[in-house]
Amino acid sequence: MAYSLQRFIEDLTTITNRYQEAEQIVAVAKPLLGELVKNPDCIAAQFKKHGGKTYGRYMLHRAARFNVTSVVWGPGDSAKAHNHDTWGLVGVVENELQETRFKRRDDGSKEGYAELEAIGVNSNKAGMVSTLIAPNDDIHEMLNTTLKNTVEVHVYGIDLAHYQRLQFDVAAKSVKFFASAKYDNC
Numbered sequence: 001m002a003y004s005l006q007r008f009i010e011d012l013t014t015i016t017n018r019y020q021e022a023e024q025i026v027a028v029a030k031p032l033l034g035e036l037v038k039n040p041d042c043i044a045a046q047f048k049k050h051g052g053k054t055y056g057r058y059m060l061h062r063a064a065r066f067n068v069t070s071v072v073w074g075p076g077d078s079a080k081a082h083n084h085d086t087w088g089l090v091g092v093v094e095n096e097l098q099e100t101r102f103k104r105r106d107d108g109s110k111e112g113y114a115e116l117e118a119i120g121v122n123s124n125k126a127g128m129v130s131t132l133i134a135p136n137d138d139i140h141e142m143l144n145t146t147l148k149n150t151v152e153v154h155v156y157g158i159d160l161a162h163y164q165r166l167q168f169d170v171a172a173k174s175v176k177f178f179a180s181a182k183y184d185n186c
Helices: 005-018 022-037
Strands: 056-062 067-073 078-082 088-094 096-104 116-125 129-132 139-143 150-156 164-169 174-179
Touching: 005 022, 005 056, 005 067, 022 088, 022 129, 022 150, 088 096, 088 116, 096 150
Parallel strands: none
Antiparallel strands: 056 067, 067 150, 078 139, 078 164, 088 129, 088 150, 096 116, 096 139, 164 174
16 A cells, blocks of 8 residues: 555654654654655545646645645746755655755854855656755755656745745855745645
8 A cells, every 4th residue: 555645644644743853854854755655545645736937836734843835847847946944855746856965064143145056956756755954054045947747745844834944045045034925725
C-alpha cells in the first residue's frame, strides 16, 4: 500500500511533538516525504492545478508546528531568490524543477543590500526532496524550465502566507521584504 498524505501528516505530528530542533525534524521527516512523493496520487487532483496567472498554492494541512501545501509550477514559472525563516522540506511529485541554492555573504547590516553567492543548481526530479534550515541554509530560487506543470509538496515549520520574509535580487545585490499571498483554496 502506498504511503499516504494522511499517514505523512500523522507521522509529522509525532516527529514535531518529539523534536524541537529544526535539524532533527528535517532529518527524520525527509525520508518520509521522499516516500510520499513517490506516490503520484498522494495529493488530490484539485491540488495539482496551475493557479492561472502564476503558480498554484494549496493548503493541504495546517497545524501548530507545521503546514503541508502543494505548489504547482507552470512552464516558465519562477520564484526569485528568497528565504523562509524556518525549516522546510520540498518534495517533487510530478515532473522536475530547477532549484538554485544560495549562501548570503554579507552580514545583513546594510539596509536594502544583500550579497548572495550561488552554491549549487539542482534539477529536482519526481521523488526528490530538498531541505531548508534557517538561518544559514534556507535561501533558494525556483524555476520550471520544462514545458509541463511541476507539482510539489512543501512542508514548513510556519505558515508562510502573509509572513514577512526576504526576497533577493542577486544581480542588483539588493533585498526587500515580501510575503507570500494567501493560498488558492483558503
